[in-house]
Amino acid sequence: MGAIRERALAWLYTRPEARAWALLAPGGFWLLLFFLLPLLIMFVYSLMPRGIYGGVEPGFTLEHYARFFDPLYLQVLQRTFIWSIGCTIICLVLGYPVAYVIARGRRWRTFLLFLVVLPFWTSFLVRTFAMIFLMRDTGLLNNWMLKLGLIQEPMTILYTPFAVMAGLVYGFLPFMILPIYASLEKVDLSLLEAAEVLGARPTARFRRVTLPLSMPGVVAGSLLVFIPALGSFLTSDLLGGAKQVMIGNLVQNQFSSARNWPFGSAASFIVMALVLAAVMFYLRVKDRGPGGATPI
């Protein structure tokens, strides 16, 4: 043992960059080999002709990307996009008031924040199942509405676009609340006092001071909701049934029943590209950020 230890120490001294390498190598190679390389393979596969038994055949083709101009798949893309944006807007409308109440209300702040963070660490599968439990035909929601006399017979809620949207909002709402809260919490209250002294009504104070200063949080929150919504799979799979297909389900389908790997890879690459585009957009907006971040 001693000899190895001596050799290791000598190595560390004689080659300063060796230390960096020794620290970097295991994790770095893991990420290279099992994260980056697979993405690369996926991209290459998306450009190759389809094999008969699932795989690919040698060659080059753009047909898998061209297929997205087919109305059927264009519709899936469109639906994914519209639902993701819809989900983002609903989360914004519901999440902003909550973030505002947490930031401005002096009482129970820690507890209210805790309640927002809690779903983050709740299994997504379990949460989706909870929605099924509520929304299915013999579920609690129908049961309550029947008892209250709001409806005469069970209503179909599950497997409708409404169910998927409810599931998406339920799943990603906390991502919206936290960043907005963070930027609202930083707003300097003396600015609001100044506005009041200068005669601004509460609505004007909100519109002219609070809202602009919370924009970084709004942008960050919107991205944090939009990105996972774009790539969501479980929600539409379990709450949407066969008709409410999003692009994530399309990808999964190509690898299970349809056995068209290159087309699935192309679809998957499109999701990845959209997500990265959204991240790039966010980084650019953040750097120029209105209010808070960069003083004028």
Add this chain to the structure above:
Amino acid sequence: MNMRLPRWLIAVSAAVYFFLHLPVLVLVIFSFNDSKFSVDWQGFTLQWYQRLLERPDILRGLKASLIVGAAATVISAVFGTLLALALARQRFCGRRALEGFLYVPIVTPEIVTGISLLLLFALLKFPLGLTSITIAHVAFCISFVVIVVLARIQGMDENLEEAAMILGADEITTFWKVTVPQLWPGILSGALLAFTMSFDDFVITSFVSGPGSSTLPIVVYGMVRKNVEPSINAISTIILLTTAILIYLADRLARAK
């Protein structure tokens, strides 16, 4: 200045909190309901929990999840800690790029990670099973460990290490006796996060698991697909409780002095 919150704002927030927590709350409550079909309260029972013990698939799934979780946690905790140390302490070209790259696995949709790994394993003819699942889990857990440990390193006093060296400790001794003990809460907290992610993961696992290597979430998904029955409520409650405890511990450790 008058800082009272308008009533309607509080009402909206209350409704949102209701929406966020009612489903899971109901799910948990009804895991104790003494009726297979009814969504009316029929009395308290633990029979759905007892049922779980009679199901070999759930027990096997639990075992698979624990094995994968333990292996993925140890590997990603060690590799992640080393990476964090490199990022915090070493100067090398591409450091900035690597730091940014660490966030890519976090923003990448799980479905993309899942199928790309499936392609890799298929290309290498690597058999799908607990090993492939562990490899995949490490790939998405490392980033989280790095971020947590990095935060810890940044709050650490470098002088202590220097002092140890001046007092004659060599690099390796300093690392084990000074650096690691200081980092320990960060490493543990990162490890607990990694375990939680691994224990919870369904989407990625579903692509890289083979026949006979179903983890707990895969088994639960199968149950949800087939039929909605109270034992799903029971197993869900157990999963919730487990992750809640782990996260609580991770949080305590991350804040430890």
